[in-house]
Amino acid sequence: MERKRRLIEPGDLSTGEIFHLLRLANDILADPAKYGERCKGRLLASLFYEPSTRTKFSFDAAMLRLGGQVIGFSDPNTSSAAKGETLADNARVVSCYADVIVVRHPKEGAARHIADYADCPVINAGDGGHQHPTQTLTDLMTIQKHMGRLENLTVGVCGDLKFGRTIHSLVSCLSRFPGMRFVFISPEELQMPAFVKDLLHRNDIPYEETNQLEQAIGSLDILYMTRVQRERFVSEEEYLRLKDYFILTEEKMALAKPDMIVMHPLPRVNEIQRDVDSDPRAVYFDQVKNGMYVRMALILFLLGLDKEA
Amino acid sequence: MINVSKLKKGIVLDHITAGHGYRVFRQLGLDKLSDVVVLMTNVDSERMGKKDLIKIETDLPLDFDVLGLLDPGITVSYVENGVCVRKAHLVLPEKVTGILRCKNPRCISQTEDVEPITFHLVDARTKEYACEYCDARTHL
Numbered sequence A: 001m002e003r004k005r006r007l008i009e010p011g012d013l014s015t016g017e018i019f020h021l022l023r024l025a026n027d028i029l030a031d032p033a034k035y036g037e038r039c040k041g042r043l044l045a046s047l048f049y050e051p052s053t054r055t056k057f058s059f060d061a062a063m064l065r066l067g068g069q070v071i072g073f074s075d076p077n078t079s080s081a082a083k084g085e086t087l088a089d090n091a092r093v094v095s096c097y098a099d100v101i102v103v104r105h106p107k108e109g110a111a112r113h114i115a116d117y118a119d120c121p122v123i124n125a126g127d128g129g130h131q132h133p134t135q136t137l138t139d140l141m142t143i144q145k146h147m148g149r150l151e152n153l154t155v156g157v158c159g160d161l162k163f164g165r166t167i168h169s170l171v172s173c174l175s176r177f178p179g180m181r182f183v184f185i186s187p188e189e190l191q192m193p194a195f196v197k198d199l200l201h202r203n204d205i206p207y208e209e210t211n212q213l214e215q216a217i218g219s220l221d222i223l224y225m226t227r228v229q230r231e232r233f234v235s236e237e238e239y240l241r242l243k244d245y246f247i248l249t250e251e252k253m254a255l256a257k258p259d260m261i262v263m264h265p266l267p268r269v270n271e272i273q274r275d276v277d278s279d280p281r282a283v284y285f286d287q288v289k290n291g292m293y294v295r296m297a298l299i300l301f302l303l304g305l306d307k308e309a
Numbered sequence B: 001m002i003n004v005s006k007l008k009k010g011i012v013l014d015h016i017t018a019g020h021g022y023r024v025f026r027q028l029g030l031d032k033l034s035d036v037v038v039l040m041t042n043v044d045s046e047r048m049g050k051k052d053l054i055k056i057e058t059d060l061p062l063d064f065d066v067l068g069l070l071d072p073g074i075t076v077s078y079v080e081n082g083v084c085v086r087k088a089h090l091v092l093p094e095k096v097t098g099i100l101r102c103k104n105p106r107c108i109s110q111t112e113d114v115e116p117i118t119f120h121l122v123d124a125r126t127k128e129y130a131c132e133y134c135d136a137r138t139h140l
């Protein structure tokens, strides 16, 4: 039997397929009505073994806007997992009903395990601190839309670079495209882990590390902000000492290029001040919208419905 | 002095890092053989200073992935009629299945009954392998 297509990590997609998905997402964005019935009669199962309302909404909205339907759960206590059924059996059973499965699970590698047993395509909507590939596709779509290209960009990532899986995945994926340069802005305690830097070394991609957002911001085409979480710090004093380095304000934005864009995977706490929201360079809410379109494109692609009938 | 020619037919595992011989012996299940097996430790070696060495007086299929993972410096010599007829040099395997265990407490393999995990070599220098499920790195 032919192995079902899956998206567990960005590496499951070729660069050509990524461009295909982005083209498709933009086409849906331009003319949603054309795609409103494309998934008629198809069923998406969303299995959320860990609650994440915003991610679930994004997938559900994507399927419903394609004319398909959605079943699933968003609370693991109501699922058969609570009754001791294995994930492998969950996958086998659900894929008897559904045409595509979306899974979120607190354990790393869970989506891959489910995909090994499901008889339909599986999309990883986050497996613990490991991968969240549709967030990466969302980021790529946002960059391409606002910068007009996915090459020759200086990308600054700021905040918690040690534990931020969104960032690891984005940097790894961007490293496929030509002419990328990275600036990693974080306190020393939260620097980019070695496996990401090793990848950049192997591919001869330049990067710098700094803890000064003000000094770095002027050279950036993209500033990707993330949350610095209090619980990552050994002490409250340490957190208080460092957190303000990484708050983006309009004063700092004044030092940035006029066409730099600011991105954030959301939710944010205080790392981007509200007065930045009205800056035309702030695109983080547009990112959310792009996330739905790119998920629509992905569902069509995995179901083989991406070509016109 | 070690004299390999004393072995009529069998296998010699030479240039085992000193102190690793017993682990190789156990991993290959040599304790379960009914044939003669000689494990020598801290043998003088020109190249290595000290080394361990194993002589097995039978022909048995060796798992080169396990051996390469344990100690890629080992030289395997096949002996027939008292002479070495073939030598094999080991390499660190690109991937190994069912030998390593994932130590990441957040990995799905800790709680679900998954297929034997395949690990991929990510750093030949540190002999680190990544779990196919969670990408966490581990070594033997």
Ligand SMILES: [Zn+2]
Pocket: A109, B102, B103, B104, B107, B108, B109, B131, B132, B133, B134, B135, B136
């Ligand atoms: Zn693992």
